[in-house]
Amino acid sequence: MALLLGGGSLFMHLRQQGTLVTVIADRADGIKAGKTRVKSHSVDVGVVESTRLSDDLEHVVMQLRLKPGVSRLLSGESVFRRVEARAGPEGVTGLETLLRGDWIALEPGGKGPRPAAYRLADGEATASSRAKGVRIGLTTPDAGLVQAGEPVLFQGYRVGQVEHCALDAKARQLFCRAFIRAPYDHLVTTRVRFHKEHGVAMAAGASGIHLKVASVTTLLSGGVSFDLPQGMPSGVPVKNGAMYALYGDREAEEESRFTQHTDYVMYFEDTVRGLLPGAPVEFRGVRVGTVSRVPFPGAGEAQLLHEDYRIPVAVRIEPGRLVGMAEGDADAREQMDALIRRGMHGTLKIADLVTGALYIELDCCGKGATSGVQVTSSGYPVIPSLKGGLIQVQQGLLSALDRFSALPARELLTQATRTLTQGHQTLRDVQMTLDALNRTLSSPAVQRLPADTQQTLRTLQGTLQSVQPGTVAYTRMVADLQRLNQALLQLQPVLSTLNSRSNALVVEEKPEADPVPVAR
Template sequence: MTQQHSAQVSRIKQWSPIWVVPIAAVLIGIWMLYNHYQQQGALLTLLTADAGGIVAGKTQIKSRSVDVGQVVSVELSDDLKQVIIKARMKPNITPLLNTGSQFWVVKPQVGRGGITGLNTLLSGVYIELQPGDAEKQQLEYPLLDAPPIAPADAPGVRVLLSTADSGGLAVGDPVLYRGYEVGTVEHSEFDLTLRRTQYQLYIRAPFDVLVSENVRFWLSSGFSVDLSAEGLQVDVGSATTLLSGGVSFDLMQGWPAGEAVNNGAEFQLFPNKQSIQDGLYSEFVEYLLFFDESVRGLKAGAPVEYRGVRVGTVTSVPFFFSIDKPFEVSLQQGIPVLIRIEAGRLYENLSLAQLRQELERAAQLGMHAALKTGNLLTGALYIDLDISQDTTIDVEQQAMQAQQLALSQSAGYPMLPTARSGLSNIEQKVLMALDKINNLPVEQLLVQSEQTMQSTEVLLQNASKMVTQLDALVSSPQVQQLPAQLQQSLQDLQQMLAGLSPGSVAYDRLNGNLQTLDQVLRELQPVLHTLNQQSNALVFEADIPNDPEPKRAKQ
């Protein structure tokens, strides 16, 4: 019987070279995948409200006109309130993506700086990258609609301005220091809570050292005209401010510079430079004045001067606040005007208590207020304070001042006495003179003049008769027998009386003078009648009555 043996199976331990191909393929794939991600760079997320002109796979991201990335997707957010843009950046750009970087869309725009972005008319819009130098990396940014004025890390200082008027500035307007452009307005925002507009200004280095805690900012309109009681003031700015306006800052005259400010310092924006000067005098004493003449031309803001030196400002014209029956007050006591005497205009470190004492002492010495003409072209008035040595007033004026004092005390303000200005005094004296002329007994004087003329004629007739009788007496024989001396005396008397007889020079002259006086009095009667009807006819032209028209007879 044949013996059978089983086969022995052994594993081949030698590695087959067939596996080299798939292993190499896997390694190459891994390397290619790694290399692909290494060359892709970071995936960037941009958020915007409108993705107009941005196309996925086409819109480029540039920095200084060099491509640094590309938009890969444009999608709406889940709440549909904004657009999410995904962009793939190049590897060497990733270190520049930090918290200081900024992105904005470059497209054709027309602004105050001219026309920009014309090269995008053919190539389409693109996204500009402005790298920052911060240390913390960031991969999500808001997409700005307009380019920033300056990089966030640009050397300089940024300050905030606040104003109640929002119509004077716009983003991009220049910031000026004594006419030289040193910065730009880079942001504006309206605060709904405070109801004020806030502007962010960037002042570039090295001019940022000019901004200290005592500087003041005001709007520069480029061209301004101020025609007031102080005269005509014309301010012409640079060509830039004439076209677009701007904001200026400087130290007020005599002020110290103070310490330098940091980023975010807040200042008030004034409408003009003059308002800054007026706002410096925050401590003042108010007084109430009553003028019994026209206040036309006197406006709020007009100066109050003491012998040519400004010491205050007119606050309100007229001032009827807290005064009952204003029309009755204007008719009886005069037009009330509120003024303020500002302590800062006199001398430094003057307290309000000291100012009140000085003013009370001046009022006791006879200080009063009067209206004066400040500008003949516009008729603008100002208030002039002066001390008069003649403080005597009549009983009527004393009663008037007592009523004015009681009225001002009831309104809660002290009172200063007033006096009429020079022109008003002249007008008042002319009216008083015309009133005296009007009160003259002209008609009685004319009657007495006629009676006097009649008596004079009777006297001349009697004198003529007397001369005739004397002539007969002298010619008589009895008189001829008188001594020669007496006869000579009678002849002298006869010659003297003959000079007063009709036909003589003295008689004719006296008769002519009386007739001239009668004619003057008759011609003066219409003038006096006109003055009786209109007392100011000597100053102002009198109304000429129409000529009488004949009426047709009734048939």
């Protein structure tokens, strides 16, 4: 009975103590036995009980005492992670550890038996193994392109996070694991493409200088963006472990779509300064290819370095860029050969006067038609080229400079100096005239003119008011005018007589005799 009681007491004591978990770490700075807490979802679930060096003196072995009932969170997929103050793509995290010290986060797992010891993980927290979503792999030859903790974006909206990045020394590539949470995991299909999203990107090329500024969030943290190329079918959703190539930017991702191409060589007598790999090859303004090598050492043609030396340039004709052009290598080659036989040729054109970037312009046809397509000794077909595009521009500039230098500069400068001197004298005369006018306007006599004029207007106004209807002067004036009118009416017969007989006032008019009746 005593043994049963003792065993029961020991069992209850061990049960109340909780589960003891062994965790192996590379370092123990910031971890203190009896003080460093273990938390799950920010809830205290245990404490670090002890720390010691491993037998090989290479690692730190920590004993974590978890509270009763917490052992249900442990499985083969559970993760213990150190939480400390850290500056990363998402900003500064773990600031509370500056006051309370580092702590250990327990991320519950889903399946699998519990191991004898766990490995303490460092870095940003990852999604739980029980979280719904999809985990994919990203590979890129640029080791510094992306880092753990950066967001995964779909059309600018955050849908996941880069969980882990490691450099594969053998493959010389950076491998990253990213998690896209549900319900956005169905957006990751077999057709999507991933590229690095830069906050600020500036590029200078054949199409000019481009400056792109992303949103404030992307500007601060960057990120990895994915989308479905325009015009492509959506594809089917992928499962965990799907691998994708990560491109440096959207332009690189777009260029990678044109995998089918036919290689050609072009020889130019013009200077190729400004013609860089990646410059467009256009056919009547539509891009049909890309410059791949400048100069191209694989042309296999031996030339002497003299005035007729031609610089070989390798170009790729990409039929997928031109709607209606055959996609197959053989069909595209046949169409290009037919155009070359009809006289298609290429010339160098200036794409940007500021940067001096060049591109190749193809044109057709009728000039220099041939019966066949020339092939280099190394097997590359040749697209004929014409010189004169850049040379004409250069000759025009030189001609303009010659005409400018031929101008009588000394005489022009002398005449310009004389004109400026006369202009200065004219300005001084105008200034003197303005000064005299100002003195006249500011004289006392001119200043009194407004007052005298105002007094005259007042007098005139008073005079006009005295002859308004209703006044005595107005009544008298009307009566005088009426009497004058009556007198003129009385004089009218006299004036009529004088008008007909001017001597009527001196010679009396004889009276007319009475008429005598005459017998019939």
